[in-house]
Amino acid sequence: MKRILSDFAYGEGPNAACYWGPTALGPRETPKAQGENRTQVAIVGGGFTGLSAALHLAQAGVSVRVLEAETPGWGASARNGGFCCLGGTALPGSMIRKRHGEDGLHHWRATEIAAIDTVRGLLSAHQIEAETHSEGETILAHSAHAMRALRKEQAQIEGEYGFQTTLLEKADLPAHGMNGRYHGALTMPHGFGLNPRLYVDGLARAALKSGAKIHAHSAVLSVKREGQGYRLATAAARIRADKVIFATNGYSSEDVPDWMRGRFLPLQSNVIVTRPLxxxxxxxxxxxxxxxxxxxxxxHYFRLMPNGQFLFGMRGGLLSGPRSFANLQKRIRKQFERAFPFWKHVETPYSWNGALAFSHKLSPFVGPIPEMPGAFAGFAYHGNGVAMGTHAGAILAKLAMGRDPGPHYPAMMQTEPKRFPLGAHRRMLMLPAYIAAAISGQ
Ligand SMILES: Cc1cc2nc3c(=O)[nH]c(=O)nc-3n(C[C@H](O)[C@H](O)[C@H](O)COP(=O)(O)OP(=O)(O)OC[C@H]3O[C@@H](n4cnc5c(N)ncnc54)[C@H](O)[C@@H]3O)c2cc1C
Structure with missing residues (x-):
């Protein structure tokens, strides 16, 4: 596999001190793929996208095998901040409107809400206990300038999404338990926090129970057209599939399949968790x-978890080797202390990072791969894949079955992503943004 981050990023190093690791025991029935196999649908990647697709396919009676290079959830899905929230694009509403019109914008916003409902529905239908909390999500203003912008943004958010929000001024924050260096807040009524490890394990168990097969330690090394379908090769198995779904997001490679080359930009996000407060x-x-x-x-993203430990996350990090990782750990700790000075003395024994993906158009892609009949891909949720990745998996399942993907499949998710310039060095495109952040002390 041709990958574009350093080898360190694909190893255990960045994930060794992840808080979620010990909070659940994943399903055991995930043997390595061996020998010759046949399946209707093969899914490459066992995170939210791949497992959700597997679950929906298996429930419809389709034979499906998930091939995961490591273990289910090993990628971003079991190492994220657990924000099941609105999002999925890095485009502001004005740009979405410009590209897709007023209806396209509303269609996309309704899809963001539907994606959260998809997760809520799965948690309930499969009785997945995932330590949920939070009544919607709150945007905090980190400066007086940001608060002025947030006041203006309120009407725009309400207009685009069609829901009511609640604005809190700086003086109101302490009464709502929102202590810290913030200048005000806006709460949107959708979204909730969850333990992503419990959620991804629950999805895997539900998929297995419905008849899906999940193979851990089964990296797909090549995918070749064969007859009307595809032949996938791992180190120990050959799998013949009628259809293939690629669900590898930030951990994608440039050559599985070749179509992926240059179409995803892997970026990093970092998280720390305190000891119990x-x-x-x-x-x-x-x-x-x-x-x-x-x-x-x-x-910056953060939440007090139901068990009294505090999770604090921060996007960023251009390089991905051990030294950059160590620097990022120091940097995130500094930002945590700056935002919450009353907890300067509190240890943060858990600290990790992982890869998410952007696309050139700054919108997700979920759909058929034009040059590969019967093959589909879902990726680039721009750091908001808990809800959108799960939703994408449900859409991919329907597309693979030749069914109507349902009402929440807006045009914005269907445009084939262009290739980024700079080839394997494309992360350098983020350099100006990261320099700006460093200059502003973030
Ligand atoms: C630190 C961090 C914090 C985040 N916080 C949030 C958050 O709070 N809320 C939110 O909504 N989103 C968050 N995200 C983003 C979110 O986690 C991702 O968008 C989502 O998990 C993507 O799911 P996925 O299934 O598409 O990909 P992943 O979960 O990354 O899974 C891809 C899988 O593909 C496998 N793979 C790759 N190549 C192959 C191959 N050739 N053969 C077999 N397997 C292969 C990998 O091993 C990996 O397990 C965060 C991301 C990170 C890194």
Whole structure:
């Protein structure tokens, strides 16, 4: 596989101190693929996208095999911040309107809401206990300027999504438990926090129960057209499939399949989690149950989890080797202390990072691969794949079955992503944004 991050990024290093690891035991029935196999649909990648597709296909009676290079959820799906929230694109509403019109914008916004409902429905239908909390999601203003922008944004958000929001001024924040260096807040009524490890394991179990086969430690090394279908090769198996779904997002390679080359931009996100906070530390600090984020150049996202540990995340990191990882760990800790000075003394024993994906158009792609009949891909959720990846999996399942993908499949997800310039060095396109963040001290 031709990959574009450093080898370190695909190993255990960045994930070794992930908080979610020990919180659940994944399903055991995920043997390595061996020998000659036949399936109707083969899915490459066992995260939210691939497992959701597998579950929906298996429930419809289709034979399906998930081939995962490591273990289910190993990619971003079991190492994220657990924000099941609106999002999926890096485009502002004005750009979506320009490209897809007013109806296209509303269609996309309705899809963001539907994606959250897809997760809620799966949690409930399959009785997945995922430590959920938070009544919607809160945007915090990190500066007076950001608060002025947020006040203006309120009407725009309400108009685009068609829901009511709640605005809090700076003086109101402490009464809502939102202590920290913030200047105000806007709460949107959709979204909730979850334990992503429990969620991804629940999805895997539900897929297995419905008849899907999941193979861990089965990296797909090549995919070749054979007759009307495809032949996939792993180190120990050959799988003949009528259809193939690629669900590899930030962990994609340039050659599985060749079509992926240059079409995804892997970016990093970083998370730390505190030790359990004492009741007094919580009372003195942030004690809202809302999950929240800021619009800083490098997004900050955080939430007090139901067990009294605090999770703080930050996008960013151009390079992905061990030294950059160590630097990022220092940087995220510094940002945490700056935002929550009352917790400067609190240890953060959990610290990890992982890869998400952007596309050239800054919108997700979910659909058929034009040059590969019967092959589909879903990726580029721009750091919001808990809900959108799950939703994409449900759409991919329907597309693979030749069924109507349903009402929440807007044009914005259907345009084939162009290739980024700069080939394997395309992460350098982020350099100006990262320099701006460094200059502004973020
Ligand atoms: C630190 C971090 C925090 C984040 N926080 C949030 C958040 O709070 N909310 C949110 O909505 N989103 C968040 N995201 C993004 C979100 O996690 C992803 O968008 C989502 O998990 C993508 O799911 P996926 O199934 O498409 O891909 P992944 O979960 O990345 O899975 C892809 C899988 O493909 C496998 N693979 C790759 N190539 C092959 C191959 N050739 N053969 C077999 N298997 C292969 C990989 O091993 C990997 O397990 C975060 C991401 C990171 C990294």
């Amino acid at each position: 004492t009741d007094q530390e919580i009372a003195d600090g942030w004690h809202s149950t809302q999950m929240a984020y800021t619009h800083q150049t490098l997004l």
